[in-house]
Amino acid sequence: MALCFFSTGCSSPFLNPCEQSLCPRLMKVFSLAAAGKGRRRRRLKRGFFQMKSSNGSPLNAVPLQDSLAAEEPVENQNKVLPISISGPEKKEATVSITVVGASGDLAKKKIFPALFALYYEDFLPEHFTIFGYARSKLTDEELRDMISMTLTCRIDQRENCSDKMERFLQRCFYHSGQYGSEESFQELDKRLKEKEAGRLPNRLFYLSVPPNIFVDVVRCASRYASSPTGWTRVIVEKPFGRDSESSRELTRCLKQYLAEDQIFRIDHYLGKELVENLSVLRFSNLVFEPLWSRQYIRNVQLIFSEDFGTEGRGGYFDSYGIIRDIMQNHLLQILALFAMETPVSLDAEDIRNEKVKVLRSMRNLELDDVVVGQYKGHTKGGTTYPSYTDDPTVKKNSLTPTFAAAALFIDNARWDGVPFLMKAGKALHTRRAEIRVQFRHVPGNLYKCNFGSDLDKATNELVIRVQPDEAIYLKINNKVPGLGMRLDCSTLNLLYSSRYPSEIPDAYERLLLDAIEGERRLFIRSDELEAAWSLFTPLLKELESKKIAPELYPFGSRGPVGAHYLAAKHNVRWGDLSSQD
Numbered sequence: 001m002a003l004c005f006f007s008t009g010c011s012s013p014f015l016n017p018c019e020q021s022l023c024p025r026l027m028k029v030f031s032l033a034a035a036g037k038g039r040r041r042r043r044l045k046r047g048f049f050q051m052k053s054s055n056g057s058p059l060n061a062v063p064l065q066d067s068l069a070a071e072e073p074v075e076n077q078n079k080v081l082p083i084s085i086s087g088p089e090k091k092e093a094t095v096s097i098t099v100v101g102a103s104g105d106l107a108k109k110k111i112f113p114a115l116f117a118l119y120y121e122d123f124l125p126e127h128f129t130i131f132g133y134a135r136s137k138l139t140d141e142e143l144r145d146m147i148s149m150t151l152t153c154r155i156d157q158r159e160n161c162s163d164k165m166e167r168f169l170q171r172c173f174y175h176s177g178q179y180g181s182e183e184s185f186q187e188l189d190k191r192l193k194e195k196e197a198g199r200l201p202n203r204l205f206y207l208s209v210p211p212n213i214f215v216d217v218v219r220c221a222s223r224y225a226s227s228p229t230g231w232t233r234v235i236v237e238k239p240f241g242r243d244s245e246s247s248r249e250l251t252r253c254l255k256q257y258l259a260e261d262q263i264f265r266i267d268h269y270l271g272k273e274l275v276e277n278l279s280v281l282r283f284s285n286l287v288f289e290p291l292w293s294r295q296y297i298r299n300v301q302l303i304f305s306e307d308f309g310t311e312g313r314g315g316y317f318d319s320y321g322i323i324r325d326i327m328q329n330h331l332l333q334i335l336a337l338f339a340m341e342t343p344v345s346l347d348a349e350d351i352r353n354e355k356v357k358v359l360r361s362m363r364n365l366e367l368d369d370v371v372v373g374q375y376k377g378h379t380k381g382g383t384t385y386p387s388y389t390d391d392p393t394v395k396k397n398s399l400t401p402t403f404a405a406a407a408l409f410i411d412n413a414r415w416d417g418v419p420f421l422m423k424a425g426k427a428l429h430t431r432r433a434e435i436r437v438q439f440r441h442v443p444g445n446l447y448k449c450n451f452g453s454d455l456d457k458a459t460n461e462l463v464i465r466v467q468p469d470e471a472i473y474l475k476i477n478n479k480v481p482g483l484g485m486r487l488d489c490s491t492l493n494l495l496y497s498s499r500y501p502s503e504i505p506d507a508y509e510r511l512l513l514d515a516i517e518g519e520r521r522l523f524i525r526s527d528e529l530e531a532a533w534s535l536f537t538p539l540l541k542e543l544e545s546k547k548i549a550p551e552l553y554p555f556g557s558r559g560p561v562g563a564h565y566l567a568a569k570h571n572v573r574w575g576d577l578s579s580q581d
Ligand SMILES: NC(=O)C1=CN([C@@H]2O[C@H](COP(=O)(O)OP(=O)(O)OC[C@H]3O[C@@H](n4cnc5c(N)ncnc54)[C@H](OP(=O)(O)O)[C@@H]3O)[C@@H](O)[C@H]2O)C=CC1
Pocket: 101, 102, 103, 104, 105, 106, 107, 134, 135, 136, 179, 207, 208, 209, 210, 211, 213, 237, 238, 239, 316
């Protein structure tokens, strides 16, 4: 039997209730379908690609001409140069996606596979071209060979996969160039134009390079390779700075060349299925939203753990650490989505407005409310696991935390006094990311004596397991069947793999598609970023200036015991402790 959600914001005479439950992605498809007046949805996705903003209105194209940049703030140029690409005399549009840093780890591991998955699922427009750009000298064929190693037919419809892969690869090209070189980007522009073949050109640049190169690339791309008549957008990978000042400086530099609405700051956790589902869970189920406050929720836990170390990324990691790598972005973004007030609509700006309010209501983070750790070597079952400082790219005396736990508070009416505990670590015993919501005790619980002395065990807990084995489960109390009165704690479990047979798309697929469609909801706006850094920067400075030594924990363990003391201080018990959790 199909389970359907009904959401008033998604009602449409053309969609049955189950289709409506797939909002907003289907709504986007619907808006495309409506624009095409009845043409088939799939055809619309590919053949008649029309740009829509999240509220369904056509997006304005944003040409970035340097001569204009000198005279006008870039934001204003957007307003004075509206070129609708859905006008009556519209040309067929094309999208060129340039992956800058194509020879790198992220491009190979995530970006090209996500682009292929989108192509495979017919989500890319009919006319598109993909360019890899990096300094390494490669031919088009060599790029294709390189990326073909990482493409998999991991989507359910496996028929014709190798044909599709071949067709996809034929649309991938490579351009070798320096990141700050005018000539290289002018040459890229020429090659893009050839492939665009007179169609209305839209261009997306994905900056998959180390952050010190971001501004060079943006300067050259915007001056020499931006679309003259279509839109130009840039996806920027984290880290967006290392603290408030450097982040502000990065934003300032990027905004010399780009308007805010051209910058897509990616936080791939926002593209994860269960994170996307957070708002649906809250705002389309009457049973949750009324409980979503200090009145019923005792604490919220945001947990990230990996069962591997910094492997291969030690050089980057050592100057950032786990707080910047995971907490300041991924976990804080989840927290903001979790805690925000109901947005006016599902429009990107409405959602981001609410998230910013949460971030700006957060109490300063005190050193006393933070525990840091670093993994040390460990031998188990004959296997030796390295310590963090065994990594040759890491300083031997490094104090960089590979683990951190923190207690945060949102000083607003809804969340006053509720601890939001975060825990993030590398080289722990398991890989998982989850949100745990622990509810308060039942007042005057009639069954108190049946629970024994540990009443905490009898409180409800809602777990949103982001990965792996995506699930939403609720722990409830029930009677053990039989003549006696024994109570048990059981789980109502929505395990995605049982409920939905199809594979869940990777976060990068959703985010790339959103960037192509101009949907900004899952990207970080500059004021969100600023608020996020304001929360963590004083703490990071204090940790660094006081040279706080991280507590060592063995590779593969549950992390430093300090995390338990921190939780206990706030009357909390981490929910992920028992083996069945
Ligand atoms: N890898 C991951 O899992 C994740 C990465 N990120 C972020 O994504 C971006 C890309 O990551 P990743 O692919 O791992 O990075 P890489 O270190 O693999 O760098 C990508 C490419 O950039 C070029 N490059 C590397 N170092 C330099 C340098 N010092 N100067 C000039 N060019 C350089 C290289 O290409 P060439 O020499 O051919 O020019 C390299 O192939 C980074 O900002 C990273 O923080 C974010 C989340 C996860």
